[in-house]
Amino acid sequence: MTFWSCAVVAxxxxxxxxxxxxxxxxxxxxxxxxxxxxxxxxxTTFDLDVVFEPGAENRARLxxxxxxxxxxxxDPTGRRIRPTDERLQTQRLHLLETSLGRLDLLREIGRGQGxxxxxxxxxPVELPGLTVLVLDLEAVIESKEAADRPKDRAALPLLRETxxxxxERGDG
Amino acid sequence: MTVRPLPPLPHVDPATAPRPEDPGYAExxxxxxxxxxxxxxxxxxxxxxxxxxxxxxxxxxxVNDLLELRGGRWPEIR
Numbered sequence: 001m002t003f004w005s006c007a008v009v010a011x012x013x014x015x016x017x018x019x020x021x022x023x024x025x026x027x028x029x030x031x032x033x034x035x036x037x038x039x040x041x042x043x044t045t046f047d048l049d050v051v052f053e054p055g056a057e058n059r060a061r062l063x064x065x066x067x068x069x070x071x072x073x074x075d076p077t078g079r080r081i082r083p084t085d086e087r088l089q090t091q092r093l094h095l096l097e098t099s100l101g102r103l104d105l106l107r108e109i110g111r112g113q114g115x116x117x118x119x120x121x122x123x124p125v126e127l128p129g130l131t132v133l134v135l136d137l138e139a140v141i142e143s144k145e146a147a148d149r150p151k152d153r154a155a156l157p158l159l160r161e162t163x164x165x166x167x168e169r170g171d172g
Numbered sequence: 173m174t175v176r177p178l179p180p181l182p183h184v185d186p187a188t189a190p191r192p193e194d195p196g197y198a199e200x201x202x203x204x205x206x207x208x209x210x211x212x213x214x215x216x217x218x219x220x221x222x223x224x225x226x227x228x229x230x231x232x233x234x235v236n237d238l239l240e241l242r243g244g245r246w247p248e249i250r
Contacts, residue, residue: 011236042219125224157209168182
């Protein structure tokens with residue numbers, strides 16, 4: 001039977017998603033539009049994009065966290081496909097639906113920038129009850145330039161103006 | 173969320189800025205308040221004066237309001 005249902009009952013809860021991931025000690029960097037928002041860009045996004053440290057121990061912590069989140073791949077046919085360690089090792093991008101909203105797990109961004117490059121261009125941001133690493137706005141812009149999809153190009157004027165005003169304000 | 177007075181945009185001096193009755197005021201507002209691509213600098217400036225936690229809370233509310241506007245959450249075919 002085919003029908004429309006509520007995939008994510010609780011809506012999108014960015015803060016709670018991050019808290020849950022960090023409670024499992026998952027090493028990650030927030031990237032994409034959510035990073036841009038944390039850096040001050042007044043824009044919206046329907047998902048949380050994170051790059052995760054790809055080592056075996058972190059993958060195990062990540063799998064435990066996303067099991068708690070009842071995560072499945074966003075699948076247009078409605079199949080409930082769960083992430084596995086093998087998939088985390090081999091796939092570059094994981095678009096997941098979780099009990100706390102959409103979560104995109106990435107192994108790299110931009111032009112093949114993996115964990116070490118992303119980590120080097122991140123900084124800690126304080127949120128209630130946790131500290132998360134967030135990709136620098138300049139690097140978010142570079143990743144959007146590299147992705148070069150219409151939606152990335154559309155976001156660039158706002159992101160560049162935000163970076164310019166941050167610098168005027170002395171925020172780097 | 174606290175309401176704080178927002179400082180003027182960079183390089184804008186309220187003492188010397190034109191007033192609504194001055195000729196060219198609307199054009200001046202548009203030139204100063206928006207980037208050449210039409211990006212509203214005032215919105216960005218306000219966002220930059222919020223904390224990251226406040227920004228995330230605003231995003232969360234906005235996204236969930238938009239989801240509600242769609243008549244529910246994400247549609248999923250079963």
